Amino acid sequence: MRVLLVIGAGPGQGAVPSLIAALRRREWAVLPILSTPAAASCADLWSSLCAAPVGFLDAPPAADVALLAPCAVPLPPAVAALVSHRRAAGVPVVSVPTASAPARPGPRPAGAAAWEVVPAALPLLGGGVAPLWLAGPEAVAEAVAAAVTRPDLAGKGILVTAGPTVEDIDPVRFLSNRSSGLMGLSLALSAWRRGAAVTLVHGPLQVAVPALPGLEAVPVRSAAQMHQAVLERIAAQAAAILCAAVADFAPRQVAAQKIKKTAAGVAEDPTLPLRRTPDILAALGALPRRPFLVGFAAETDHVEAHALDKLRRKGCDLLCANDVTEPGSGFAVATNRITILARDGSITPLPLLSKSAAADCILDRVAAALAP
Numbered sequence: 001m002r003v004l005l006v007i008g009a010g011p012g013q014g015a016v017p018s019l020i021a022a023l024r025r026r027e028w029a030v031l032p033i034l035s036t037p038a039a040a041s042c043a044d045l046w047s048s049l050c051a052a053p054v055g056f057l058d059a060p061p062a063a064d065v066a067l068l069a070p071c072a073v074p075l076p077p078a079v080a081a082l083v084s085h086r087r088a089a090g091v092p093v094v095s096v097p098t099a100s101a102p103a104r105p106g107p108r109p110a111g112a113a114a115w116e117v118v119p120a121a122l123p124l125l126g127g128g129v130a131p132l133w134l135a136g137p138e139a140v141a142e143a144v145a146a147a148v149t150r151p152d153l154a155g156k157g158i159l160v161t162a163g164p165t166v167e168d169i170d171p172v173r174f175l176s177n178r179s180s181g182l183m184g185l186s187l188a189l190s191a192w193r194r195g196a197a198v199t200l201v202h203g204p205l206q207v208a209v210p211a212l213p214g215l216e217a218v219p220v221r222s223a224a225q226m227h228q229a230v231l232e233r234i235a236a237q238a239a240a241i242l243c244a245a246v247a248d249f250a251p252r253q254v255a256a257q258k259i260k261k262t263a264a265g266v267a268e269d270p271t272l273p274l275r276r277t278p279d280i281l282a283a284l285g286a287l288p289r290r291p292f293l294v295g296f297a298a299e300t301d302h303v304e305a306h307a308l309d310k311l312r313r314k315g316c317d318l319l320c321a322n323d324v325t326e327p328g329s330g331f332a333v334a335t336n337r338i339t340i341l342a343r344d345g346s347i348t349p350l351p352l353l354s355k356s357a358a359a360d361c362i363l364d365r366v367a368a369a370l371a372p
């Protein structure tokens, strides 16, 4: 994708390098253009950060979307003309949400509360700090992606579970697994870009969830907490995608103090009594009025056969199976190879894809199923 980035000379300039980095991490071409002659003093910097020449306002390069960097507003007349020309040509234009705020620590500005706002406090030449809060670079990159995505889930409630659960043994030890949460986060963001009202119920993650308006993140720790958080919110959902690696077993008791290996009653080879945790997916599958239900299956052998069994047993509409022993697939990697099994018996193997691209394929199926 080609992003036309309109850069100015205002105090928000300090936020532009991290914004460019976030856009380029998505492998988008970033084409810088300067909104004022004053911005030209940094032209070489923008050109090298974007790995592209700085374009001219009167002959801007073709792009799929235009992004106004925070320092580009208020818009000089020439940029305003460019923006309306682009909009007329059907090219989406995105502005970085900003809000003025006290430069020093204080409450977040009300206008930007729904966005992940980061203080862009630039030291000024004459002393003091520029008072500016901006949406964070990852949130802005998501907004850019959303601007070029068909809103085929607009207004629909989509609940996603992500990450591992953690089952405490005592205050210092626990049972958990290797889920990073990236697959679940990718599903949540794919749904958000399509206009869904997203609820992401997640265990402790190794990835950051960008704060976005319309994405509610609900952090939990244990399977029991995830079960409760999902059931409390399920009535409002058109679809639920259960990607979390929920612990199947938890210690029967959680010790209030650290269990000492020398304590009386602790054997040389101790055993840990376990109990089954609630099966959230099966509970949703058994609801009399349930949303469109997508499960996952982390398998190590006979992937399709085990996944088909889970699809039927847990009452899913779709089941996404991944072989977690395959290199580059499954837990804590950037890619995944998923096979989608459907209730109607169809089996769709996807190639090895980035988790974001795999999530898009799964959301294509969800959107098709929810289409009127």
Ligand code: PMT
Pocket: 161, 163, 178, 179, 180, 181, 182, 183, 184, 223, 242, 243, 244, 245, 246, 247, 248, 277, 278, 279, 280, 281, 282, 294, 295, 296, 297, 298, 299, 310, 322, 324, 330, 331, 332, 333, 336, 355
């Ligand atoms: O987080 P990443 O590092 O990106 O890794 C992604 C992933 C490997 C975790 C993901 O792709 C995946 O496979 N998630 C499901 C993991 C899992 O627990 O699979 P399972 O086969 O044990 O469970 C089957 C289904 O039942 C899953 O939808 C699971 O969320 C659900 N389940 C399981 C147990 C339980 N007590 N409650 C549940 O809801």
